[in-house]
Amino acid sequence: MTFNQLTIKEALDALTSGSLKIEKLYQDLDLSIQDKNKLYNIYLNFNTDAKKEAKLLENTQLKGLPIAVKDNFCSKNLPTTASSKILENFIPQYESTVTKRLQKAGGVIVGKTNLDAWAHGSSTETSDFGPTLNPRNPDHLPGGSSGGSAAAVAADLCLAAIASETAGSIRQPAAWCGTVGLKPSYGRVSRFGVIAMASSMDTPGVISKTVEDACLVLNSFAGPDSRDATCYQNPAPDFSKFLDQDIKGLKIGLIYHDLEGLEEVNEKLAQELAVLSQLGAKVEKVQALDPHHAIAVYTVVQRAEVSSNLARFDGVRYGKDRAFFGDEAKRRIMLGTFILSKGYAEQYYNLAQKVRTLYLNDFAQLFKKYDVLVSPSSPGFAKKLDASAGSPMFGELEDILLEASSISGLPGISVPYYRDPQSNLFLGANFVAAMWREDLAIKVADAFEKNTKWNTWRNR
Amino acid sequence: MSGNNYQLVCGLEIHSELKTKSKMFCACKNDPFAAGKPNIHTCPVCLGMPGGLPLANKKAIEWTIKIGLALNCQINLFSKFDRKNYFYPDLPKGYQISQHDIPFCHDGFLDTSQGRVRIQRIHLEEDTAKLIHQNNYTLIDFNRSGVPLVEIVTETDIKNAQQAKEYAQKLRQILRYLDVADCDMEKGGMRLEANISLKKKTDPDGFLPNYKVECKNINSFRFMEMAINYEMERQAKLLDQGQTPKQETRGFSAESGKTFSQRAKEEAEDYRYFPDPDLPPIEFEPAEIAQIKQELVELPDQYAARLSEEHQLSLDLAQRLVKNKKRAEFFEQLLILAKREKIESKKIINTLLNKKIDYHLSDDPKNTIEEYKKLNELEEMSPEIITELIKELLQENQDVVEKYQSGKTEVLAFLIGQSMKKIAKKVDVNLVKKVLLDQLNN
Numbered sequence: 084m085t086f087n088q089l090t091i092k093e094a095l096d097a098l099t100s101g102s103l104k105i106e107k108l109y110q111d112l113d114l115s116i117q118d119k120n121k122l123y124n125i126y127l128n129f130n131t132d133a134k135k136e137a138k139l140l141e142n143t144q145l146k147g148l149p150i151a152v153k154d155n156f157c158s159k160n161l162p163t164t165a166s167s168k169i170l171e172n173f174i175p176q177y178e179s180t181v182t183k184r185l186q187k188a189g190g191v192i193v194g195k196t197n198l199d200a201w202a203h204g205s206s207t208e209t210s211d212f213g214p215t216l217n218p219r220n221p222d223h224l225p226g227g228s229s230g231g232s233a234a235a236v237a238a239d240l241c242l243a244a245i246a247s248e249t250a251g252s253i254r255q256p257a258a259w260c261g262t263v264g265l266k267p268s269y270g271r272v273s274r275f276g277v278i279a280m281a282s283s284m285d286t287p288g289v290i291s292k293t294v295e296d297a298c299l300v301l302n303s304f305a306g307p308d309s310r311d312a313t314c315y316q317n318p319a320p321d322f323s324k325f326l327d328q329d330i331k332g333l334k335i336g337l338i339y340h341d342l343e344g345l346e347e348v349n350e351k352l353a354q355e356l357a358v359l360s361q362l363g364a365k366v367e368k369v370q371a372l373d374p375h376h377a378i379a380v381y382t383v384v385q386r387a388e389v390s391s392n393l394a395r396f397d398g399v400r401y402g403k404d405r406a407f408f409g410d411e412a413k414r415r416i417m418l419g420t421f422i423l424s425k426g427y428a429e430q431y432y433n434l435a436q437k438v439r440t441l442y443l444n445d446f447a448q449l450f451k452k453y454d455v456l457v458s459p460s461s462p463g464f465a466k467k468l469d470a471s472a473g474s475p476m477f478g479e480l481e482d483i484l485l486e487a488s489s490i491s492g493l494p495g496i497s498v499p500y501y502r503d504p505q506s507n508l509f510l511g512a513n514f515v516a517a518m519w520r521e522d523l524a525i526k527v528a529d530a531f532e533k534n535t536k537w538n539t540w541r542n543r
Numbered sequence: 544m545s546g547n548n549y550q551l552v553c554g555l556e557i558h559s560e561l562k563t564k565s566k567m568f569c570a571c572k573n574d575p576f577a578a579g580k581p582n583i584h585t586c587p588v589c590l591g592m593p594g595g596l597p598l599a600n601k602k603a604i605e606w607t608i609k610i611g612l613a614l615n616c617q618i619n620l621f622s623k624f625d626r627k628n629y630f631y632p633d634l635p636k637g638y639q640i641s642q643h644d645i646p647f648c649h650d651g652f653l654d655t656s657q658g659r660v661r662i663q664r665i666h667l668e669e670d671t672a673k674l675i676h677q678n679n680y681t682l683i684d685f686n687r688s689g690v691p692l693v694e695i696v697t698e699t700d701i702k703n704a705q706q707a708k709e710y711a712q713k714l715r716q717i718l719r720y721l722d723v724a725d726c727d728m729e730k731g732g733m734r735l736e737a738n739i740s741l742k743k744k745t746d747p748d749g750f751l752p753n754y755k756v757e758c759k760n761i762n763s764f765r766f767m768e769m770a771i772n773y774e775m776e777r778q779a780k781l782l783d784q785g786q787t788p789k790q791e792t793r794g795f796s797a798e799s800g801k802t803f804s805q806r807a808k809e810e811a812e813d814y815r816y817f818p819d820p821d822l823p824p825i826e827f828e829p830a831e832i833a834q835i836k837q838e839l840v841e842l843p844d845q846y847a848a849r850l851s852e853e854h855q856l857s858l859d860l861a862q863r864l865v866k867n868k869k870r871a872e873f874f875e876q877l878l879i880l881a882k883r884e885k886i887e888s889k890k891i892i893n894t895l896l897n898k899k900i901d902y903h904l905s906d907d908p909k910n911t912i913e914e915y916k917k918l919n920e921l922e923e924m925s926p927e928i929i930t931e932l933i934k935e936l937l938q939e940n941q942d943v944v945e946k947y948q949s950g951k952t953e954v955l956a957f958l959i960g961q962s963m964k965k966i967a968k969k970v971d972v973n974l975v976k977k978v979l980l981d982q983l984n985n
Binding site: 156157163165170173175176177179274275276277278279281282283309310311312313387388390391393394395396397399400420423424425428432 | 596635637815822
């Protein structure tokens with residue numbers, strides 16, 4: 084075993100006890116990166132000062148541990164491309180709030196990870212810099228849009244990764260790569276310095292090896308930020324205090340259990356959830372609003388916001404004109420422009436916002452009865468390479484189980500619940516809680532992870 | 544049909560930059576005119592860089608509501624910012640943050656000497672960057688990008704160019720009284736836009752013609768007056784020929800005194816407005832609005848009315864004292880002191896307005912009063928000498944004396960004036976008049 088395979092918690096303990104020197108960790112990491120990065124196409128750019136920075140951070144919370152950052156977070160003096168050719172030569176002169184706080188807490192940016200261009204997709208195949216391969220099985224996709232971050236964690240090319248989700252972009256790749264993906268409540272984390280996709284849903288979060296690690300990393304950057312008007316005003320709790328908690332008496336609703344085509348993943352999930360009942364939680368099936376409408380709502384709202392958010396790349400600045408937009412971005416810009424046009428906004432955009440309210444109300448009702456809702460994170464295992472080609476709705480269909488909670492702003496966390504022995508591919512379970520109740524989702528996900536055999540770092 | 548068979552249908556849209564310390568949606572200094580160098584007051588937000596997020600300037604919102612209250616508007620307790628999407632090199636985000644369907648203020652009015660001008664809405668938005676066109680390239684200065692900008696839109700109540708000018712001047716006066724805007728027209732701190740069309744005089748009230756000509760970016764009141772008058776003539780000619788003037792945007796050339804076509808606007812533009820997801824809606828409590836109302840300063844019309852009443856001045860005269868706040872305050876101090884000194888208010892005001900005393904608004908009014916008193920001090924001269932001098936004068940002007948005695952008593956004023964000249968000292972004019980009458984009637 085090499086030191087880059089440690090979890091955040093293990094590495095922090097080893098550094099504290101003196102059994103590990105940070106230089107040694109970075110040596111192992113460098114070797115792994117040399118070995119695997121070209122193969123999987125995970126990092127687009129590296130921070131060449133990472134090791135140097137890490138040495139100075141011994142007395143910080145994260146002690147200089149190497150963190151991967153999705154390449155849609157602006158990082159001062161490091162290229163930030165959103166995996167689009169348009170920003171190929173863009174080097175921000177400012178730092179996103181997330182990466183600034185991460186660094187202040189002692190995290191070191193190893194490099195910037197690949198994503199679907201502009202975070203448009205669920206495969207990382209729409210990246211202008213080539214697809215990322217799934218380290219669990221390189222014939223398959225890592226999911227997306229945070230495919231690079233999920234792959235970096237799965238391949239141990241970092242100790243944890245920063246990612247962002249609009250609807251599924253953290254949890255779906257986390258599930259496909261057999262890692263943990265934590266999407267906090269919308270507004271829990273500042274969006275300042277994150278290249279906007281759909282502003283009313285974009286949420287920075289973490290992809291990590293364990294639920295515990297996700298909490299430790301989230302602790303470094305969650306909380307109010309005066310640079311983001313949509314950021315929640317209340318201070319964030321210490322998320323790690325929700326670990327190792329008794330879940331006796333918690334009520335867990337199993338949603339989307341009767342969706343057609345999901346029989347296999349749902350059956351496996353139901354089996355695995357038995358462990359929660361054994362721990363004293365009450366698990367039962369419950370009906371939630373049909374998630375198919377959420378796809379429509381999400382598609383309309385997201386395309387509309389995308390068409391406006393990408394308008395700044397008008398060819399005047401950044402050195403590359405609009406011809407450098409990929410097909411997916413062009414499709415979304417055109418659809419969004421149409422959706423907001425006079426005479427159509429009422430039929431599409433305004434109607435979508437009304438239906439969005441129906442989902443909010445449905446979840447409000449469900450959370451009166453349940454502490455946590457659970458379903459698979461994705462309809463199936465990671466798809467094969469090229470699966471997204473020619474399928475403009477690929478992402479929306481892959482994220483069907485996540486979009487309803489995303490348009491509602493809810494926090495969710497995906498943890499592995501099955502590994503297929505033949506393909507070495509994983510399934511993830513998505514635990515969702517009410518707004519600002521990450522605590523409940525973390526409690527249940529942590530208990531589930533620690534009492535099942537699927538987490539590859541806990542079960543080495 | 545000739546020109547005077549038409550009635551002007553005109554509404555104004557006036558943009559004014561607010562003089563808050565920082566810009567509308569970021570912490571950059573709001574100082575586009577005195578910056579000295581281009582692009583120094585900029586940041587990722589007002590440059591529209593990826594990841595930049597807007598934060599609304601509370602002061603600017605408060606000031607917009609203040610303007611609304613000063614213009615008798617209703618205030619929306621729930622409001623929001625919207626994105627107005629369009630492409631232009633001076634708009635780095637590809638959209639302007641503005642307000643679409645719920646402006647901060649609506650349904651107010653401003654009274655002019657030619658009647659009430661209703662105000663449809665007042666909203667707050669961000670200014671664009673400044674384009675500086677060179678021979679074959681264009682430079683962009685982002686110092687102005689994101690400066691708070693209010694837009695004040697009237698109903699089509701303007702009846703003629705003169706009224707348009709008066710409305711705009713009064714509006715500027717109010718904005719300056721409120722101390723929220725400098726309204727520097729030349730630099731573009733205040734920009735005028737007139738929507739102009741004509742209807743037949745026989746058309747009913749509230750009738751709107753089926754076309755509209757927008758005259759944009761006019762930077763002086765006089766030019767706006769000229770532009771409206773020019774348009775009225777141009778459009779009347781077209782209508783006389785049975786044509787409908789083109790729906791278009793026109794500019795105004797100060798050199799030719801004419802408007803010129805800039806852009807055809809056959810269809811309404813589609814700005815694809817939608818609520819800005821980066822900015823939560825803004826909600827006010829009625830008590831907060833009441834508080835802003837309470838803090839409103841006395842506005843020029845009220846100020847003039849009060850001065851007129853408290854100091855027995857005609858309203859016209861009082862209006863001339865309140866052109867700006869500093870002036871109004873100077874004259875009010877002066878009038879209070881004058882009252883104490885038993886100086887007639889009208890007299891001292893006229894003396895000052897006729898520039899018989901050199902004064903500055905920064906002067907201590909006490910000194911001005913002293914100067915006035917000195918000016919009006921009489922010089923000593925014995926009645927005997929005065930009588931002698933008048934006798935002399937009358938002998939030199941026998942023809943005038945004869946005119947007077949034949950009944951043309953209006954020459955008396957001339958003789959008083961001549962007497963004062965001959966005496967060449969500041970003496971009591973009533974005494975001179977008395978001696979003169981004595982001599983003439985002898």
